[in-house]
Amino acid sequence: xxxxxxxxxxxxxxxxxxxxxxxxxxxxxxxxxxxxxxxxxxxxxxxxxxxxxxxxxxxxxxxxxxxxxxxxxxxxxxxxxxxxxxxxxxxxxxxxxxxxxxxxxxxxxxxxxxxxxxxxxxxxxxxxxxxxxxxxxxxxxxxxxxxxxxxxxxxxxxxxxxxxxxxxxxxxxxxxxxxxxxxxxxxxxxxxxxxxxxxxxxxxxxxxxxxxxxxxxxxxxxxxxxxxxxxxxxxxxxxxxxxxxxxxxxxxxxxxxxxxxxxxxxxxxxxxxxxxxxxxxxxxxxxxxxxxxxxxxxxxxxxxxxxxxxxxxxxxxxxxxxxxxxxxxxxxxxxxxxxxxxxxxxxxxxxxxxxxxxxxxxxxxxxxxxxxxxxxxxxxxxxxxxxxxxxxxxxxxxxx
Amino acid sequence: xxxxxxxxxxxxxxxxxxxxxxxxxxxxxxxxxxxxxxxxxxxxxxxxxxxxxxxxxxxxxxxxxxxxxxxxxxxxxxxxxxxxxxxxxxxxxxxxxxxxxxxxxxxxxxxxxxxxxxxxxxxxxxxxxxxxxxxxxxxxxxxxxxxxxxxxxxxxxxxxxxxxxxxxxxxxxxxxxxxxxxxxxxxxxxxxxxxxxxxxxxxxxxxxxxxxxxxxxxxxxxxxxxxxxxxxxxxxxxxxxxxxxxxxxxxxxxxxxxxxxxxxxxxxxxxxxxxxxxxxxxxxxxxxxxxxxxxxxxxxxxxxxxxxxxxxxxxxxxxxxxxxxxxxxxxxxxxxxxxxxxxx
Numbered sequence: 032x033x034x035x036x037x038x039x040x041x042x043x044x045x046x047x048x049x050x051x052x053x054x055x056x057x058x059x060x061x062x063x064x065x066x067x068x069x070x071x072x073x074x075x076x077x078x079x080x081x082x083x084x085x086x087x088x089x090x091x092x093x094x095x096x097x098x099x100x101x102x103x104x105x106x107x108x109x110x111x112x113x114x115x116x117x118x119x120x121x122x123x124x125x126x127x128x129x130x131x132x133x134x135x136x137x138x139x140x141x142x143x144x145x146x147x148x149x150x151x152x153x154x155x156x157x158x159x160x161x162x163x164x165x166x167x168x169x170x171x172x173x174x175x176x177x178x179x180x181x182x183x184x185x186x187x188x189x190x191x192x193x194x195x196x197x198x199x200x201x202x203x204x205x206x207x208x209x210x211x212x213x214x215x216x217x218x219x220x221x222x223x224x225x226x227x228x229x230x231x232x233x234x235x236x237x238x239x240x241x242x243x244x245x246x247x248x249x250x251x252x253x254x255x256x257x258x259x260x261x262x263x264x265x266x267x268x269x270x271x272x273x274x275x276x277x278x279x280x281x282x283x284x285x286x287x288x289x290x291x292x293x294x295x296x297x298x299x300x301x302x303x304x305x306x307x308x309x310x311x312x313x314x315x316x317x318x319x320x321x322x323x324x325x326x327x328x329x330x331x332x333x334x335x336x337x338x339x340x341x342x343x344x345x346x347x348x349x350x351x352x353x354x355x356x357x358x359x360x361x362x363x364x365x366x367x368x369x370x371x372x373x374x375x376x377x378x379x380x381x382x383x384x385x386x387x388x389x390x391x392x393x394x395x396x397x398x399x400x401x402x403x404x405x406x407x408x409x410x411x412x413x414x415x416x417x418x419x420x421x422x423x424x425x426x427x428x429x430x431x
Numbered sequence: 432x433x434x435x436x437x438x439x440x441x442x443x444x445x446x447x448x449x450x451x452x453x454x455x456x457x458x459x460x461x462x463x464x465x466x467x468x469x470x471x472x473x474x475x476x477x478x479x480x481x482x483x484x485x486x487x488x489x490x491x492x493x494x495x496x497x498x499x500x501x502x503x504x505x506x507x508x509x510x511x512x513x514x515x516x517x518x519x520x521x522x523x524x525x526x527x528x529x530x531x532x533x534x535x536x537x538x539x540x541x542x543x544x545x546x547x548x549x550x551x552x553x554x555x556x557x558x559x560x561x562x563x564x565x566x567x568x569x570x571x572x573x574x575x576x577x578x579x580x581x582x583x584x585x586x587x588x589x590x591x592x593x594x595x596x597x598x599x600x601x602x603x604x605x606x607x608x609x610x611x612x613x614x615x616x617x618x619x620x621x622x623x624x625x626x627x628x629x630x631x632x633x634x635x636x637x638x639x640x641x642x643x644x645x646x647x648x649x650x651x652x653x654x655x656x657x658x659x660x661x662x663x664x665x666x667x668x669x670x671x672x673x674x675x676x677x678x679x680x681x682x683x684x685x686x687x688x689x690x691x692x693x694x695x696x697x698x699x700x701x702x703x704x705x706x707x708x709x710x711x712x713x714x715x716x717x718x719x720x721x722x723x724x725x726x727x728x729x730x731x732x733x734x735x736x737x738x739x740x741x742x743x744x745x746x747x748x749x750x751x752x753x754x755x756x757x758x759x760x761x762x763x764x765x766x767x768x769x770x771x772x773x774x775x
Contacts, residue, residue, distance in 0.1 A: 421678035
């Protein structure tokens with residue numbers, strides 16, 4: 032058992048740290064902080080930052096070099112993330128693509144699809160949003176009704192030249208207001224049983240027939256959108272995985288979302304370290320008041336550390352040839368609740384000051400973090416669904 | 432970075448598991464509870480024969496010469512099995528104290544006791560003056576006792592025990608009456624502070640390991656019961672209220688476990704954050720076991736509330752150990768204290 036990084040990995044860390052220190056947008060250099068990525072201006076500023084990272088080959092370190100990465104291992108990816116959060120670098124506007132869709136493209140994509148989509152995703156040239164939920168299909172994702180119809184040939188033939196026509200409505204599409212592409216599930220066989228007959232599509236948001244209605248979130252900004260599809264034509268080459276295989280392909284994406292790739296532990300350990308500093312400041316001002324939250328501060332810090340160690344434990348298993356199965360649902364439960372615990376404890380420490388917006392009328396960092404953390408138990412499959420998955424697939428309890 | 436156990440460590444655990452499946456059934460645990468000692472000498476001998484008891488004793492004295500990382504997996508297994516034998520005190524607390532005891536007195540203690548520990552003839556109990564009573568004092572040949580910041584090694588013949596019955600029938604607490612003397616002194620002053628602090632950290636880790644095993648067993652028992660027990664015409668485990676209780680308990684156990692393993696690693700390597708890691712581990716393990724016990728009882732319903740059902744054999748261990756060597760809140764307070772003492 033060994034929890035140390037090799038000297039080579041430490042050199043990698045130093046290289047990441049040096050580069051980030053020189054390049055992360057910052058007030059001191061007059062380059063930051065960037066405006067909110069849920070505004071048109073902020074979205075483009077974040078896209079430009081993705082390009083800066085891509086040009087230095089830092090945007091997707093774990094991808095193969097041919098797609099813009101460095102071919103780095105999982106541990107190097109974790110080190111990169113630790114440094115990224117330590118440097119307080121911008122939120123990854125491309126995260127739906129690079130962390131969620133990309134692992135699915137690597138697993139199910141054709142060579143042509145990989146070449147077509149991955150580099151543009153890595154550079155920020157094409158930013159992706161997701162199209163899962165529908166007005167009547169949230170936790171019950173298999174109830175989706177948006178449909179895909181083949182215009183030539185029999186369903187399932189999927190030959191070149193065939194075109195699919197998409198109709199329906201997706202909602203709660205994160206980054207949907209400004210994204211360039213959407214990935215999502217459509218029902219391609221209306222007669223098949225719920226989980227069958229679904230197909231995973233990749234669709235440009237500027238396709239004729241796509242209408243986007245941005246939705247303002249709790250912070251007032253348009254972090255997600257409804258996306259309407261009206262006779263949207265899509266070439267057969269934009270099906271990811273097989274026709275009718277959509278559920279299986281989507282579950283791979285969901286696994287990435289709940290498991291390792293979306294939420295690296297650094298996000299929480301860095302937030303926990305800032306929580307301790309907030310506690311220190313508040314305790315200097317009013318020790319009695321801060322002290323009443325001491326137990327919650329410690330609890331949040333310990334949980335963040337537990338998430339980090341659990342990640343190392345999982346990464347070791349993966350590097351030894353094991354996989355990540357339904358335990359990804361345990362991860363999702365844990366990181367979403369840990370995030371909320373950190374952020375809400377910070378607000379408790381701030382007390383009556385917590386509700387105040389900044390001079391720009393935007394929520395300051397802790398309030399912003401709290402609002403964001405509130406979404407955690409809901410997106411990527413609600414925590415109620417995750418508990419079902421854990422109970423059924425880890426503990427072996429019978430389905431309802 | 433390789434955060435996993437090696438083949439030998441996993442194999443050792445498998446051997447202990449196999450022994451426990453044969454020699455530590457719920458009926459065996461009940462027998463131990465009803466016995467004068469609270470645990471079984473033949474089973475202790477079998478554990479010694481296997482190398483479990485002497486795992487941390489150096490090879491010079493006939494032990495396995497292994498460390499806390501090797502031991503942590505066995506302690507977790509002991510919790511899972513519900514072993515009544517007081518292993519933590521001997522292998523994670525007593526033996527390392529004797530191994531590091533300074534001066535001439537240290538060599539005397541090592542040659543007098545360590546081979547006998549490895550042979551299975553000696554059990555060590557550990558008592559701090561802050562404790563209301565000393566666990567495992569009954570049947571211990573050697574007691575390591577703290578008073579006024581000094582640590583003493585006192586043979587059983589030199590103490591008088593007054594039993595203080597506990598809820599867990601194997602804990603066998605006793606009030607220990609004894610007199611410190613120059614001949615019992617192991618370490619005093621500044622040196623003793625360090626030894627006692629390290630002892631407390633190893634206790635937090637070791638008891639934490641047992642707690643994770645206990646919690647794992649409680650969740651497993653409850654999950655099995657939820658599959659077997661039907662109401663409204665279907666297994667109760669098909670109801671979301673039951674599923675969600677069990678999922679939450681399992682998550683707390685799964686995330687406590689690596690924390691305990693890391694604490695063992697940090698302690699064995701003398702990491703400067705070892706105390707922080709030990710407290711984090713104990714805080715999580717105590718809470719995980721408490722939640723597992725609460726959840727397991729609720730899932731079982733009234734049958735779990737009976738003496739007849741085996742659940743209480745593990746629940747009572749969870750409650751006792753969750754409080755032992757500092758409860759979760761105490762360790763959380765210590766975690767924050769340590770973090771605040773570091774300058775950003």
